[in-house]
Amino acid sequence: MTETAPLGPTVLGYPRIGPKRELKRAVESYWAGKSDLDALRHAAAELRRTTWTELSEAGLGSVPGNTFSYYDQVLDAALTVGAVPDRFAELNLRDEDLLFAMARGTEGVPAMELTKFFDTNYHYLVPELGPDTNFELFDRKPVREYLEAVGVGVQTRPVLLGPVTFLLLAKARAGAPDGFVPLDLLDPLLEVYGQLLGELGAAGAQWVQLDEPAFAADRTEEELAALDRAYRYLGQLTERPRLLVAGYFGNIGPALPVLAAGPVEAIALDLVTNQSDLDAAAGLPQLRDKTLVAGVVDGRNIWRTDTDTALARAATLLGVAGRVEIGTSCSLLHVPYDVTVETGLDPDVARRLAFAKQKVAEVVSLSRALREGRTDGTESYTKPGRTAADDRTSARLERLGTDHYRRGTAQQRIAAQQERLRLGPIPTTTIGSFPQNSQIRADRAAHHAGTLDDAEYERRMRAEIERVVRLQEEIGLDVLVHGEAERNDMVQYFAEHLDGFATTDLGWVQSYGSRCVRPPILYGEVSRPEPITVAWSTFAQGLTDRPMKAMLTGPVTILAWSFVRDDQPLGVTARQVGLALRDEVHDLEAAGLRIIQVDEPALRELLPLREADRPAYLDWSIDAFRLVTGGVADSTQIHTHLCYSEFGAVVDAIDALDADVTTVEAARSKMEVLDDLGNAVKRGLGPGVYDVHSPDVPEAGEISDLLRAAVKSVPRERLWANPDCGLKTRGEREVVAALRNLVAAAKAVR
Ligand code: GLN
Ligand code: ZN
Numbered sequence: 001m002t003e004t005a006p007l008g009p010t011v012l013g014y015p016r017i018g019p020k021r022e023l024k025r026a027v028e029s030y031w032a033g034k035s036d037l038d039a040l041r042h043a044a045a046e047l048r049r050t051t052w053t054e055l056s057e058a059g060l061g062s063v064p065g066n067t068f069s070y071y072d073q074v075l076d077a078a079l080t081v082g083a084v085p086d087r088f089a090e091l092n093l094r095d096e097d098l099l100f101a102m103a104r105g106t107e108g109v110p111a112m113e114l115t116k117f118f119d120t121n122y123h124y125l126v127p128e129l130g131p132d133t134n135f136e137l138f139d140r141k142p143v144r145e146y147l148e149a150v151g152v153g154v155q156t157r158p159v160l161l162g163p164v165t166f167l168l169l170a171k172a173r174a175g176a177p178d179g180f181v182p183l184d185l186l187d188p189l190l191e192v193y194g195q196l197l198g199e200l201g202a203a204g205a206q207w208v209q210l211d212e213p214a215f216a217a218d219r220t221e222e223e224l225a226a227l228d229r230a231y232r233y234l235g236q237l238t239e240r241p242r243l244l245v246a247g248y249f250g251n252i253g254p255a256l257p258v259l260a261a262g263p264v265e266a267i268a269l270d271l272v273t274n275q276s277d278l279d280a281a282a283g284l285p286q287l288r289d290k291t292l293v294a295g296v297v298d299g300r301n302i303w304r305t306d307t308d309t310a311l312a313r314a315a316t317l318l319g320v321a322g323r324v325e326i327g328t329s330c331s332l333l334h335v336p337y338d339v340t341v342e343t344g345l346d347p348d349v350a351r352r353l354a355f356a357k358q359k360v361a362e363v364v365s366l367s368r369a370l371r372e373g374r375t376d377g378t379e380s381y382t383k384p385g386r387t388a389a390d391d392r393t394s395a396r397l398e399r400l401g402t403d404h405y406r407r408g409t410a411q412q413r414i415a416a417q418q419e420r421l422r423l424g425p426i427p428t429t430t431i432g433s434f435p436q437n438s439q440i441r442a443d444r445a446a447h448h449a450g451t452l453d454d455a456e457y458e459r460r461m462r463a464e465i466e467r468v469v470r471l472q473e474e475i476g477l478d479v480l481v482h483g484e485a486e487r488n489d490m491v492q493y494f495a496e497h498l499d500g501f502a503t504t505d506l507g508w509v510q511s512y513g514s515r516c517v518r519p520p521i522l523y524g525e526v527s528r529p530e531p532i533t534v535a536w537s538t539f540a541q542g543l544t545d546r547p548m549k550a551m552l553t554g555p556v557t558i559l560a561w562s563f564v565r566d567d568q569p570l571g572v573t574a575r576q577v578g579l580a581l582r583d584e585v586h587d588l589e590a591a592g593l594r595i596i597q598v599d600e601p602a603l604r605e606l607l608p609l610r611e612a613d614r615p616a617y618l619d620w621s622i623d624a625f626r627l628v629t630g631g632v633a634d635s636t637q638i639h640t641h642l643c644y645s646e647f648g649a650v651v652d653a654i655d656a657l658d659a660d661v662t663t664v665e666a667a668r669s670k671m672e673v674l675d676d677l678g679n680a681v682k683r684g685l686g687p688g689v690y691d692v693h694s695p696d697v698p699e700a701g702e703i704s705d706l707l708r709a710a711v712k713s714v715p716r717e718r719l720w721a722n723p724d725c726g727l728k729t730r731g732e733r734e735v736v737a738a739l740r741n742l743v744a745a746a747k748a749v750r
Contacts (some may be wrong), residue, residue, distance in 0.1 A: 008061010009367035015333025065156025074124035082138030127170035162212035216250035221392035235263025248330035270295035272329040292321035295329035336507035405630035416635035433726035434483035482540035495520030560602035571620030578627035601643035667691035679711030688724030705743035
């Protein structure tokens with residue numbers, strides 16, 4: 001190793017989609033065949049160049065490199081080490097085309113599986129490994145981009161997904177022998193990482209960052225031993241850059257002493273989520289030879305950093321580590337680019353916000369303050385405390401007391417609902433949304449922009465609702481929906497109608513590939529100034545004698561898909577949202593709606609990474625849901641919808657929600673979900689029998705086979721027939737055909 005400069009202030013990663021989603025446009029245009037590879041590469045290089053120069057000019061001591069990705073950094077890592085599943089290797093594609101085929105699939109070749117990255121809303125592609133996987137340095141992207149940055153005058157610190165986290169995120173490929181686990185491949189993988197480090201060192205890289213967020217979750221002794229082995233191996237290599245190992249998304253607990261005892265030069269800690277690593281570090285004398293990156297600037301949320309708190313945390317480490325640098329708690333990938341471009345925000349809210357660009361400036365100024373001591377107060381920021389408004393909610397909660405949940409026993413409810421709804425066995429329904437064509441989207445956008453007035457907008461939406469209602473009657477569905485034409489997004493729509501939320505114009509964050517979301521910002525006390533959905537649902541119910549199902553998004557999902565205030569426990573915020581929705585449920589019921597669905601697709605997503613934190617989470621999330629639904633009469637039927645099909649740790653929680661009917665995804669897994677759920681959920685259950693992720697129209701025969709399989713675990717009085725999820729992204733024609741088959745299949749099985 002050559003003499004190397006210290007790291008200096010740094011961030012663990014940066015957004016890459018482009019401040020105006022330039023990357024999204026470039027890749028989608030390439031996918032559509034509207035532009036060529038040169039144009040795509042040019043756009044990508046331009047984004048990388050501006051990121052490097054901006055970060056370097058902002059005064060970071062070390063600029064992260066290799067943070068660009070066309071689609072996903074886990075996919076990039078798989079390509080780097082040559083983990084290309086056979087079905088793609090056989091296609092004879094190269095470079096970007098191979099990458100996109102793995103990400104999106106091509107004719108007859110299914111894409112790799114997409115799943116959530118830890119507890120974020122980012123999704124990664126799951127590497128598929130088997131005992132026969134032959135790692136090799138296949139794609140030298142990290143080296144290429146390092147040299148490219150040198151070419152524009154910036155020294156970067158290439159960021160790599162750490163080898164152990166790579167294996168822990170991977171799954172055994174289909175057909176791999178029983179007992180094989182990806183971690184079995186650690187040694188051959190380390191060789192390739194070693195070779196890559198050697199090439200990066202030879203190219204001139206002084207530091208490399210290896211991300212090991214997997215250690216923010218509970219890990220076995222064996223997995224900790226793998227971490228130890230990995231960094232001992234990489235550390236003893238002679239021709240290599242210095243190593244910064246980054247743990248994030250929480251404390252890394254037992255992984256910290258392992259890394260401290262190993263030969264790496266620096267460790268990055270997330271000091272935002274949890275302070276336990278801070279305490280543990282004090283007891284580790286080996287850290288005196290190392291650099292600690294104090295992740296005191298929140299990489300996942302959008303609030304400005306409280307200067308005193310951040311400096312106090314970083315300062316605690318001064319006596320512990322050889323050197324302390326200021327950093328972010330994780331990559332800034334999870335926040336939008338720049339808050340100063342937002343012109344529509346209330347200045348009182350805007351003043352409290354920091355997006356990626358502002359966070360970089362915070363890191364630099366905190367670093368200066370830590371080194372030099374703060375000389376003037378102009379750069380410091382103190383977070384405002386909770387406001388008096390918060391107490392209004394607490395007071396209301398107190399008045400409600402513990403009996404906010406007033407529903408009768410299952411038998412009482414079944415009897416009351418049967419009497420009022422008169423549904424036969426295996427009723428048919430849908431999950432809420434109907435296909436949204438470009439006219440609906442254009443009308444909504446025009447109304448939002450003010451070019452379509454309220455009256456005309458309402459007329460058009462009502463016409464669409466009426467069309468959808470007539471269609472459902474004609475198809476023969478039992479429980480109807482209004483179709484959700486007025487909703488842009490199931491969370492954003494409610495955020496726009498509740499007090500305490502702000503929305504942005506350009507606050508895009510990558511969700512997966514080219515798909516970006518604009519999470520609303522929950523900044524204050526949440527309340528409902530006036531009814532939100534009641535007029536639409538009442539209008540829809542007025543069109544038909546069949547029961548109309550009203551549609552709400554639940555409190556946990558609203559929190560999960562928003563940026564949420566961090567000055568009070570999440571559970572308190574969840575209760576505020578719950579109370580606001582409780583008012584809506586009450587008004588819907590008073591308006592005569594007999595069925596109300598509260599969607600909670602994010603219930604499992606928000607589950608804490610560490611087991612020890614889960615019971616408390618489940619407590620408050622179930623409580624918030626029951627706060628929403630617990631005030632209705634026994635004769636009002638509460639539905640909930642959960643998108644996925646693997647319930648694991650939340651099976652009991654689902655039962656505890658105590659909904660009268662729960663609908664879940666099940667078609668693709670051929671009702672496998674019922675093994676888990678059939679017994680756990682004691683009330684109505686609607687396992688999806690139409691896979692809405694595919695444009696294929698299922699035959700009535702296929703659907704009735706699924707229903708027949710379902711009656712084996714769920715008595716027919718409790719069974720519902722419905723699609724897996726909302727129909728919003730599907731085409732009208734396929735949906736109509738599929739729903740006709742669904743109705744026919746339910747009839748046959750009855
Ligand atoms: N009611 C919503 C819809 O049908 C539910 C969407 C979801 O579960 N993600 O679109
Ligand atoms: Zn769904």
